[in-house]
Amino acid sequence: MSQHTCLFKNHQNHGGKIVDFAGWEMPINYGSQVEEHHQVRSDAGMFDVSHMTVVDLQGEKVIAFLQYLLANDVAKLKTEGKALYSAMLDENGGVIDDLIVYYMNDQWFRMVVNAGTRDKDLAWINKQSAAFEVSVTERPELAMIAVQGPNAIEKALSVLPLDVSQAAAELKRFVGSASGDWFVARTGYTGEDGFEIMLPESEAPEFWEALAKVGVKPIGLGARDTLRLEAGMNLYGTDMDESTSPLISNLGWTIAWEPADRNFIGRDKISAEKAAGVKQKLVGLVLEGKGVLRGHMKVICEAGEGEITSGTFSPSLKQAIAIARVPMAIGETCDVEVRGKLLKARVVKPVFFREGKSCL
Amino acid sequence: MSEIPTDLRYTSSHEWVRLEEDGTITIGITDHAQEALGDIVFVELPEVDSEITQGEACCVVESVKAASDIYMPITGEVIDTNQALVDEPEMINASAYDDGWIFKIKPADEDDIEQLMDASSYESECED
Numbered sequence: 001m002s003q004h005t006c007l008f009k010n011h012q013n014h015g016g017k018i019v020d021f022a023g024w025e026m027p028i029n030y031g032s033q034v035e036e037h038h039q040v041r042s043d044a045g046m047f048d049v050s051h052m053t054v055v056d057l058q059g060e061k062v063i064a065f066l067q068y069l070l071a072n073d074v075a076k077l078k079t080e081g082k083a084l085y086s087a088m089l090d091e092n093g094g095v096i097d098d099l100i101v102y103y104m105n106d107q108w109f110r111m112v113v114n115a116g117t118r119d120k121d122l123a124w125i126n127k128q129s130a131a132f133e134v135s136v137t138e139r140p141e142l143a144m145i146a147v148q149g150p151n152a153i154e155k156a157l158s159v160l161p162l163d164v165s166q167a168a169a170e171l172k173r174f175v176g177s178a179s180g181d182w183f184v185a186r187t188g189y190t191g192e193d194g195f196e197i198m199l200p201e202s203e204a205p206e207f208w209e210a211l212a213k214v215g216v217k218p219i220g221l222g223a224r225d226t227l228r229l230e231a232g233m234n235l236y237g238t239d240m241d242e243s244t245s246p247l248i249s250n251l252g253w254t255i256a257w258e259p260a261d262r263n264f265i266g267r268d269k270i271s272a273e274k275a276a277g278v279k280q281k282l283v284g285l286v287l288e289g290k291g292v293l294r295g296h297m298k299v300i301c302e303a304g305e306g307e308i309t310s311g312t313f314s315p316s317l318k319q320a321i322a323i324a325r326v327p328m329a330i331g332e333t334c335d336v337e338v339r340g341k342l343l344k345a346r347v348v349k350p351v352f353f354r355e356g357k358s359c360l
Numbered sequence: 361m362s363e364i365p366t367d368l369r370y371t372s373s374h375e376w377v378r379l380e381e382d383g384t385i386t387i388g389i390t391d392h393a394q395e396a397l398g399d400i401v402f403v404e405l406p407e408v409d410s411e412i413t414q415g416e417a418c419c420v421v422e423s424v425k426a427a428s429d430i431y432m433p434i435t436g437e438v439i440d441t442n443q444a445l446v447d448e449p450e451m452i453n454a455s456a457y458d459d460g461w462i463f464k465i466k467p468a469d470e471d472d473i474e475q476l477m478d479a480s481s482y483e484s485e486c487e488d
Contacts, residue, residue: 033424034399222398226424290446292402292422313401313424320402339404339420 005050006143006201010208014218022116024051026221033222037315040190040227041356044149044156045219046211051115054139054198055125058108065132066101066109068264069125071246073256077103081176083187086254087246088113088121089266093273094242095249097121098234100187102176110183112144112196114236128265142181143204147216148194148227150356153186156195159210160184168195189224191231191354226312229321232284232351232359238295239282239309239323245270248325250282250350280325282309284350286360287320291338293345297322298337301347303329308336316353317360323350362391362486365457369473370482373431376457379473380464387433388461389421389452392486397423400449405441406463412438414472419462421452434472436465 002025011018016027026048029036039045057065066074072086082103088096097117102110113121126136147156157165160182167177168184173193176185183198199207212218225235232250234240240249247255247270255270256262285308287293293311300306306326314321326334326347335342351359364370369377374393378386394400404420412418417429418438441463445451452460467473477485 028425029398032399034401222425290402291404292427294427313422315399315424 007048029220029222034315036219036223040149044152044216047146050143053118055111056137059134061132065134071255083174093245093266093269095240142198143201146196148190152194155214190227230353247278248280284348285322285345288344293320293322301330301334303327366479369476391456403445436467440464
């Protein structure tokens with residue numbers, strides 16, 4: 001049975017082309033995915049991300065719990081509202097999910113996890129939390145709208161409720177603030193500045209239209225994927241999953257190894273992997289000629305073979321780009337097998353385009 | 361509703377076919393097809409002089425979303441390809457039946473075109 005977010009009617013009214021995404025009927029685009037992509041890079045766009053799962057974790061031992069649950073260390077969060085990106089690992093060091101956790105106060109953290117992993121995430125979190133007496137509360141009554149682009153903040157501030165807007169105007173990057181049932185964070189998944197706004201479902205449809213009126217255009221899941229790929233942000237289930245460790249998923253930077261005595265789930269497995277020498281990594285590929293790179297295409301280099309995990313045609317760079325899992329010793333170029341032909345690609349850091357500029 | 365010109369013939373895999381006055385045949389993809397594919401970003405054209413059998417995959421149209429094979433509507437030899445699509449593949453979105461043509465063939469048998477659907481049959485096919 002597919003589900004609708006509280007903004008489903010808004011999507012229909014804006015001409016959204018609806019597809020199934022992880023059991024949710026969501027807009028893939030509202031006409032042209034490429035135009036929507038450029039809209040976010042050049043001005044401001046909004047995404048309905050209400051299908052994502054918001055979980056509040058509360059209790060006296062919530063910090064200790066999260067230090068055990070997550071590969072990144074919530075002790076880095078010193079001030080209220082601060083956000084942390086982390087992987088959640090299983091005992092084998094595989095990635096159960098990637099998520100953002102916000103420090104609300106000493107006894108309350110808010111986590112946002114993927115829609116497609118909701119059931120297994122909640123089961124896992126509940127299982128692990130028992131020993132810590134932490135309450136795990138899903139917040140399905142909250143809608144979430146991401147407003148992204150160089151003009152996104154200015155436009156969003158002009159239509160946010162006054163008290164929310166005043167607090168949001170002061171936010172530094174990767175920090176959020178709560179005002180009543182609203183929570184605004186300066187985070188996103190596009191490589192552009194902007195907000196992710198959680199708000200009561202009952203107020204979301206009207207707020208969506210208010211944003212539209214000030215020129216924030218609706219953006220579908222299609223452009224969300226090309227934007228995040230240009231920004232070099234992993235997609236769970238595509239670039240990493242339970243069968244891959246964070247060390248071969250370009251998530252090494254999110255693992256807090258210090259303090260050395262912090263015992264988090266999966267630590268012994270990934271420590272052993274690190275000690276033995278990590279064999280693969282995620283890199284960026286840029287196709288030298290014409291064509292399009294796609295997931296699962298084979299990558300061939302002197303050091304061996306690899307595979308594209310995410311590939312697309314970059315609307316900003318006007319050439320094909322990809323994230324690929326390859327042997328650690330890959331050089332500066334490689335071949336990609338595209339329909340039986342070998343095409344030359346350049347190996348780069350997996351960040352292609354952010355904040356209006358090419359990173360190549 | 362997508363545009364379906366009445367003077368063309370169609371395949372169930374959404375190619376259109378136009379018989380020209382000189383007996384050659386021009387081939388492209390329909391408005392319905394370009395709409396479903398979305399923004400087209402790359403076209404892998406067939407090779408000129410290649411002889412291709414009806415139903416064979418002969419070139420590829422790629423949108424940001426996905427790659428889609430184009431199937432030979434009737435058996436023939438490729439005599440020309442639309443080189444403008446190399447730099448402006450989005451012409452297929454803008455003008456599926458004119459500037460966005462993909463290739464021309466010399467048919468093995470001109471009468472084969474009669475087997476293809478006319479506009480009204482194609483329209484009901486698209487509605488299914």
